[in-house]
Amino acid sequence: MAVLLIADVNEGALATDAVAKTLAAVASLGEVHVLVAGTGGDAAAAEAAKLSGVSKVLFADDHAYCHGMAESTAALVVGLAGGYSHICGAATAFNKNVLPRVAALLDVMVISDATAVIDADTFERPIYAGNAVQTVKSADAKKVFTVRTATFTAVEANGSAAVEKIGGPGEAGLSAWVEDKTATSDRPELTSAGIVVSGGRGVGSKESFDLIEKLADKLGAAVGASRAAVDSGYAPNDWQVGQTGKVVAPQLYVAVGISGAIQHLAGMKDSKVIVAINKDEEAPIFQVADYGLVADLFTAVPELIEKL
C-alpha cells in the first residue's frame, strides 16, 4: 500500500518546501500520493505533480477544504484512507490541526513531529522540548504522522505525476472561516530560510526590534523571535522559534539578546552555525553557540550592519 501525503496549501499556493522535505522523509516507504485540497488549488496540484517521488496527485477541488478547516479536511482524508498504509504531512499548523483528528477517526495513535522514519512501523521523535529523542514502534494497522521537516533536504522538482480530480464528503458544517491576518513580507520564509536572525527579551521594545529586522535584511535572512520577545509584544507570534513555535535548522542562526532557555534551544539547536550576541556572558545561549560575542546588542548590531 502507498503513502498519502497531505499538502499544505495557502491561498492556492503549495507550501512547496514543506511538501518537498516531507517527501524526502518518507522516500523509503514506497509510492507516494499527494492530496491537494481546496478550490483554486489547480496550480498547487500542478506544482506538487512535479516533485520527485510523487506518483499521483489527488486534487479535491471543493470550497469546503479551503483555509484548512479541520473537520471537513479530516473527513476527506478518512474517506481516502482505505487505500493507504501511511498518512502523513509536514508538521505545520495545518497538519497538526488535521492529522490527529484523522488518526482518532481511524482509531489509531498519531505520531507527531517525526524526525526520522526508521522503517514502516518505527519512527524517531523528540520529546521534552528535544531534551530526549525517542524511537517508537506503532502497532496500528495504519500509521498517521507528521514530519518535522527542518533537517531534511527538499526533493527536486523533476517529476511529472498525473493529477486526478477527486470528490469528497464536502462541508462538515461545524466551523466557518472568518479571516486570516497574515503579514506579507519579502523576506524568506522562516522554516526554509538559509539564514535566520532572531531577537529576544534583550531587544527591549517593538521599536528596537527594527534593528533585528535591519540585520536580517542585510543578510537576506528570515526574522525569528524568542517566546519572551513575542509575549512582550516586540514581535508577532508567527516569528516564534522554539518548543511551541517553529523549528528551524538554517545554515546560520544569529541569536541577538536571547538568553537561551531550553524551550528556545528546542527550536534552533540543529542549525549548522549558531552565533550569539548577548551582554550577559553567563547566558546559556553561549553553551550552544559556535561564535559568541559578549557585547551590548545596541552597539554590536549597528556595527555588524555597517561592516557586512
Place this chain on the structure above:
Amino acid sequence: MKVLVPVKRVIDYNVKVRVKADGSGVDLANVKMSMNPFDEIAVEEAIRLKEKGIATEVVVVSIGVKQSQETLRTALAMGADRAILIEATDNVHTDIEPLSVAKLLAAVVKEEAPGIVLCGKQAIDNDMNATGQMLSALLGWSQATFVSELAIDGDKAVVTREVDGGLQTISVKMPTIVSVDLRLNEPRYASLPNIMKAKAKPLAIKTPADFGVDVAPRLSIVKTVEPAGRKAGVKVSSVAELIAKLKDEAGVI
C-alpha cells in the same frame, strides 16, 4: 453552561530532563512535577468564563497516577469547582497516550455534558499536540486549536488561532473543543485561603474500567536517548572578528 478542563501532571518546565539509563524514557522519580503550563492557561480561561457569567461550573479532570490529585487540587485552588481523577496507571513513568486520554474524556463528556472543553494545545512531556483534536473527532464536535482569543456568542464561538503565517479567525459551532495557546491569558496564582478551601472541594476518583475504555498503548518505546550534544564554540572579541570567522572559517556569509 458547564466547562470541562483536562489537566495533566508533567515534569516542571524548569527541571533539567534526564534520560533513564535503560533507555525506557525520562527519569520522573523524585523530580518536581507541576500542571502542564498550557493546561493552566485553559483552567484560567474557564475560570474567567465563570467570572463573566458565561460558565456556571468548571470541572477539571486528570488522567494518570494517583499523584495527579495534586494537580487537580491546584486547579481547584485557582477556582475550579470540582475535580475528577481517572487513575489509569500506578507507574509514574507510564504516559497514557492521547488516543486513550481522548476516549476517556469523550466518556466523561457524555456523563457531564459540558458546553465547551478547554484544553492545553500540547503537554510539555510527550509534545504530541493531539488530545484536543482527537477528542473533537471522537465526539463529532467542532475544533478550535492553538487559540489565543476566545469569544462565545450563543450557539457559536469566534476564535483567533495562532497559525504558521500569523493569525486565523474562525467561527465554530457549540459545543466545541478549544485547545489553548500561550498568549490566551496569564494564569493566576492560587492564594493561600483558596488553597485551603480547595481541600474541601469534591474530587471523584474513577478508573478507565468505569468508562469501559482500554488504555493499552499503541506505540511501544524502542529506545530513548539524549540528543546529540552541541559544544560551545569560541568567544570572539569584536564584530570585525565575528564577520571574519563567519566568512573565512564557517563560510556561511
